[in-house]
Amino acid sequence: MAHIDILIRRLRSDTHIDAEDAAAIARLPVHVRDVPAQTSIVRTGERPNACCLLVKGFACRAKITDMGKRQILSFHVAGDIPDLQSLFLRSMDHDLVSISPATLAFIAHSDVLKLVDERPSVAHALWRETLIDAAIFREWIVNLGARDAPARMGHLFAELYHRMAAVGLVQGNEFEFSVTQAELAEALGISAVHANRIIQRFRSEGVLDVRRNHVALLDFPTVQAISGFDPAYLHQLTRRGAPE
Amino acid sequence: MAHIDILIRRLRSDTHIDAEDAAAIARLPVHVRDVPAQTSIVRTGERPNACCLLVKGFACRAKITDMGKRQILSFHVAGDIPDLQSLFLRSMDHDLVSISPATLAFIAHSDVLKLVDERPSVAHALWRETLIDAAIFREWIVNLGARDAPARMGHLFAELYHRMAAVGLVQGNEFEFSVTQAELAEALGISAVHANRIIQRFRSEGVLDVRRNHVALLDFPTVQAISGFDPAYLHQLTRRGAPE
DNA sequence: CGATTTGTTGACTAATATCAAACTGTGTGG
DNA sequence: CCACACAGTTTGATATTAGTCAACAAATCG
Missing domain, CATH: 2.60.120.10 (Jelly Rolls)
Incomplete structure (x- = not known):
């Protein structure tokens, strides 16, 4: 390829x-x-x-x-x-x-x-890509401004799941992803200590298992519920090729 | 016109x-x-x-x-x-x-x-406009994720100053802008009470005077310093028509 | 001018940061 | 293969920021 x-x-x-x-x-x-x-x-x-x-x-x-x-x-x-x-x-x-x-x-x-x-x-397609990029930033603003730390983290991984699924990089509810807790904290606008505590809580509750190189969405419905995730902002075409 | x-x-x-x-x-x-x-x-x-x-x-x-x-x-x-x-x-x-x-x-x-x-x-110009829109979102993510509430507020008004100056809507260090403290709070990701306390502090310190319909940047250097504002992300052409 | 929205204040609470120490895993060179 | 180094993670204690609630004051509007 x-x-x-x-x-x-x-x-x-x-x-x-x-x-x-x-x-x-x-x-x-x-x-x-x-x-x-x-x-x-x-x-x-x-x-x-x-x-x-x-x-x-x-x-x-x-x-x-x-x-x-x-x-x-x-x-x-x-x-x-x-x-x-x-x-x-x-x-x-x-x-x-x-x-x-x-x-x-x-x-x-x-x-x-x-x-x-x-x-x-092609111009329209690439322009559209940059607009989706901006749409993701908008949702990230909502995440940082209007959701608490656990919701932010859930949202991040729900989004990554969708984006990686689009290019065939998920297996079941899991996918490879390489990130340290410190990096996660820098993305979520929280301290690394706090990030660690949320990860542990999610893990013990069987909701989400975030590891150094691997993420498992153990309970997608719960992740979606606590984070208020709705994939509409990703503006993906659905599997069925439904109109956007 | x-x-x-x-x-x-x-x-x-x-x-x-x-x-x-x-x-x-x-x-x-x-x-x-x-x-x-x-x-x-x-x-x-x-x-x-x-x-x-x-x-x-x-x-x-x-x-x-x-x-x-x-x-x-x-x-x-x-x-x-x-x-x-x-x-x-x-x-x-x-x-x-x-x-x-x-x-x-x-x-x-x-x-x-x-x-x-x-x-x-024209396509390039409008595409560029949408890209600047995204650049502003990026800076807003930094604001919400990495700066405390007073810095966020200072940054917001420093940005508005620049954007309104570009269309000739500032007089000296002041400009008309209509916003309630509750709306400000919704933008900054803080509570309305907290927004109010920051506004009052800025006012008493002679840094920034935010009113219902009017904003005065009493001390622009201080606003810039506390908010870490740098207009580069607005991607404006300078007055002198310098290259971007 | 009364009604409604907006702004202000104080007391109390919750979320999250900070600091410091210890622990774990992984890879590297002896 | 061990021991050390290092990056990453985990833990507990404490500090700070910001949120909530509730009441009141001041503007603004019809």
Whole structure:
């Protein structure tokens, strides 16, 4: 499987592209690179001239405050282009960092721009991807502003479950995901100690089992109930291909 | 001044459009409507067939959680198109509500789509607008997740100052802005009582004076310092037209 | 001008942070 | 293969921030 196929699979999960579009995307030249965990891929203030497709592994976007605190903005899985916005926002306003060993496929901005100007349907599809990215940020704002810590954590894993299912990375109620409790805390806006206590409670209650490299949604209905999770904001096309 | 001119002014503050693009935008047919404060303009789940340009007044986007709590996602000022994402995300994942009497100019999706497919530069400009929208959400995540309540409030008003300055709506260090303390609390993810106490402290310290319809940034350097505000994430073109 | 919304205050409570120490697992070099 | 180093996790005690409730005051509106 070519590296870029994961992108086409991903796009098909939430947008409409036809065979010709897919073929045009598949023709995009890519530059593949493997990185270890904890590698900064793009940094705040840089002006990348390529977008980064995550082919394998996990990454996150994060901002550092003036007080030196890091806030993780989003987690990314295979098929995501976490810095697609750099196509029109020249300078990065945050960092992109791997949180596991990862395979990246870089696609030059110039090639993407040529493609979107030639094929409006691809432009619409990629624009839509960036809009879904924003929709996920909106839901994350709700999470941080309006839900307590256990609900936030439940919500995060319910979302990841859906997003990973879209690219075929879940088995039953479980999926591989590499994250430390400290990283989780940075995403949820809580302390690492508090994150640990919530994880333990979920584990003992048989709701959710979060490990260093693996997540099991032991009781999805409960996770959904305590977190108020509703996948509508992901704007995915349903299995049945229902209209969006 | 035609209603749509505020949009052109706004676009020029953070994107590059030429005279022909501006003329093409100015030719977009609009349907103008005045609404009182606290009016729901578009609701969650709806599938609007037009975008809404805010010509005058203020609005916010908000989500209601399953617990009935409302989280305000963003505030909007004249020149914003708060639901531009509906162009490609058919169903709304949040509400758009006026927070003051407001004038709205609705632009049919079909007209916008025709324009963006005919003029790539306009497509790029509008796409860029939605990306800046997302960049603001990212910063708001940092605010809610990594800063304490006073910093959040300072940050909100520092941002509004910049955004309103871009469309010429500030006088000195002051600007008109209509918001109740309860709404502020819903945006900041704190209780109304706590919001009130912070406002009073800022007022007594001569840092920031937030009133029902008016905001004065009495001491901008201090606001900036306590909130860690850095306008880079707004991706505005500087006054001097410096490159972005 | 009365009615309603918005803002203000105090007392009390709950959620979460901080700190510090100890423990566990995993990989590395001797 | 062991021992050590290190990163990650777990625990308890204590501190702080912010929430809730309830009453009242002040603005605002029809």
